[in-house]
Amino acid sequence: MRKIREEEFRELVSKYEKLIYTICYSFTKNYFDAEDLAQETFLSAYKHLASLSNDNPKAYLTAIAANKCRDFLKSPSRKTDSLTDEELSLIEDCSPSPEEELIQRDTNERLHRLCIRLKEPYRTIATDYFCKGKKLSEMSRESGRNQKTLETQLYRAKKLLRAMWREEEI
Known part of the structure; x- marks a missing residue:
């Protein structure tokens, strides 16, 4: 099992960035969230570069991306509560500009x-x-x-x- 060097990692990013972004987008359905998650995927892979082998980097990266997306979707900070029209009207600014x-x-x-x-x-x-x-x-x-x-x-x-x-x- 040969370790990947930084130059090879750059090539992996170039090769798989569209795939990883597509995976993230398919989970989030949001361009900006998908970009952030793809970046987090590559950052996580880079931090664990020593454990990344040359055997199957595509599977390794897609697994990281899928896990990042699942964690993101489960995150309590993402949970939004919808307001009713009545509640929205209470906080709406009706004062003139x-x-x-x-x-x-x-x-x-x-x-x-x-x-x-x-x-x-x-x-x-x-x-x-x-x-x-x-x-x-x-x-x-x-x-x-x-x-x-x-x-x-x-x-x-x-x-x-x-x-x-x-x-x-x-």
């Missing part, structure tokens, strides 16, 4: 500036509705004014704001 926050803040500031430029009674109703988030029913109770009147004023305020918004864009 920084860009969205900036756009929203700029839009709100621009809308507030435009509301202030309106004449009364449109200024008050537009500011309360768009900037303070008040509902028409709430404004009607607070002011004692008819809700239909407020709806008409809000409709006109929206129309004026739309025109002013377009004017600013030009």
